[in-house]
Amino acid sequence: MLDIREVPEADIDRALELAYLVFHDRPGKEGRARHHEMLRHCVRIGAYDGGRVVGFMAAHDFRLSVPGADLPCPGLTFVSVAPTHRRRGVLTALMGEMMRRATSAGSPIAALWASESAIYGRFGYGGATQGATIEIDSSRPLALRIEADRRPLRMVDPEDAVAVVGPYHEAARATRAGRPARTGWRWTEEWLTEEDEEDDELSPPRIIALGDPGEPVAGYVLYRTKPESTGAAAGPDRTPGLVRVYELEADTPAVAAALWECVASLDLTGRVHAWGRPADDPLLHFAADRDQVRVTGAFPALWLRLVxxxxxxxxxxxxxxxxxxxxxxxxxxxxxxxxxxxxxxxxxxxxxxxxxxxxxxxxxxxxxxxxxxxxxxxxxxxxxxxxxxxxxxxxxxxxxx
Known part of the structure; x- marks a missing residue:
């Protein structure tokens, strides 16, 4: 019989091994250490079978922006069931325990980003926000229908990011529902790590902010770059240098235009990739050439549960x-x-x-x-x-x- 209980800190590494098995992942030493530290700050629920962890679920202690308010919202992560225990009610039991805890803690909602969207609807989760993947052909100047904001752009040292753009991000959350608050630890350990967890060929994080010196920033873009693929491994067609945009926030469309124009003009790159952009991103309207700026994917982004x-x-x-x-x-x-x-x-x-x-x-x-x-x-x-x-x-x- 399965035992559903809290996972103690001593079992975090065992729970991670289960998650790596389920997600076919093999992170390095630094990635494992980062995951371990992340889970120390989470609620952790496990399904035990004879002392073995055969199911696992963790929840970040988030606050989520909703229309006109900010609500406590556990953010589910590392949802895993061992291959040997599938279709035995493990996930149902974990979900039930997590919902019970959310209710007891006074959290009226819960949320997650789904790796497999077919799973979570049966537990009452609905796709509450819509995301898009946008790609820009930056082998030529970005054509715009509006005039970009011409105030100065400046690089922000990642070590200063929390102080410089952290407050801006927090204020921007209130303008769009479905965004979790971000602690200093989350900035440094998730968004500003030296290496990208999924692609070690990407550069360290870069941040460009717009605004007059001495004034609060009017917007910023967080990105990483990858050099052009060359040599025999690249095949007959070279892959142009890549700019991967993780986050772009702006006070106005003109500020957004300036930031997009900037990342699309970086030397030695020929394409910009931005995953998880809002489905109504203004770029899709003020771009002058929609063959140059294309939506290559659309998907439910944040899945929400009304507990x-x-x-x-x-x-x-x-x-x-x-x-x-x-x-x-x-x-x-x-x-x-x-x-x-x-x-x-x-x-x-x-x-x-x-x-x-x-x-x-x-x-x-x-x-x-x-x-x-x-x-x-x-x-x-x-x-x-x-x-x-x-x-x-x-x-x-x-x-x-």
Whole structure:
């Protein structure tokens, strides 16, 4: 019989070995040390079979930006089940324990980035934000439809990044839902490590900020570079030098234009790759040549779980008045299921049982999670037959809010 319990610090390396087995990974000494240190700061849940760790799940202690608020939100990571114990309820048990702990800690939501998106819907997670992979052919100057901000650009030493761009990142979180807060430790140990964990050919991190000297930065870009592939190993066609953009934040489209223009003009490079950009990135509109700036991938980015629906709906802000009766299903957390009346607006929100009322919308907690941050519109889910609209216009009303 499996024993679901907290993983002590002494078992972290055993849990990591399981994760490396499951994800077919083989990090070096520094990567292992970084993972170990990361997990020391996480909630850790394990499934034990006779003393062996056969399932593992950890959760970062995040705060996540949601419309008008910032909520505690465990961020799941290293979700692993041994090949010998698949389809035996291990993941279900781990998820159940993690949700129980989130409820006890007063976290109304939980989130993750999914390595396999087919897994998490059955646990009530919905794709709450949409991401895009953007590639720029930078073998020629980046063509823009707007004038770039011409204030000075400056390099920021990674050692100064937390002080220089950390506050800017924190302020920018409030402008877009679905972004976790970042501690100084997370900056240095995840974003600013000397080597990229997935590609050791990439340079150390580089940061360029825009703004007049002595003034707060108006935007920044965090990137790494890779030189052109040459020689016999590269084959008959050389691969041009690469700029990999990890993060680009800007006060205005003009600032963003200046930063994109900068990374697209770096010497000895011919392409820019940016993964996980917002699906509505302004670059896709102000780029003058969409053959030069292409979306090469689109995917659900952050997956969200509403652990306590009432607390989640009443904690966020609502831009416009809405009053709906929701018929909600939740196979994992029955307390969320039933008929509820949501009445919300700029002044606040109330969510209460509405037994005997006719529903305006019928949906599962997964679909509600997908709509919660505004990344998915309820009308799209009605069109996909995932939400049932009993009252005409109800889905559009919820989308406006």
């Amino acid at each position: 306590d629906v009432a607390a989640a709906l009443t904690a966020r802000s609502w831009a416009a008045p809405v009053e709906l009766v929701l018929e909600l299903t939740d196979a994992r957390l029955p307390a969320n299921a039933g008929l509820f009346r949501l009445k919300a607006g700029p002044g606040g929100a109330a969510y209460e049982p509405a037994a005997g009322r006719a529903p305006d919308l019928t949906l599962d907690v997964r679909e509600l999670a997908a709509c919660y941050l505004g990344g998915t519109r309820a009308v799209e889910l009605v069109a996909a037959a995932l939400v049932v609209e009993h009252t005409p216009g109800a889905a559009a009303t919820s989308t406006r809010s």
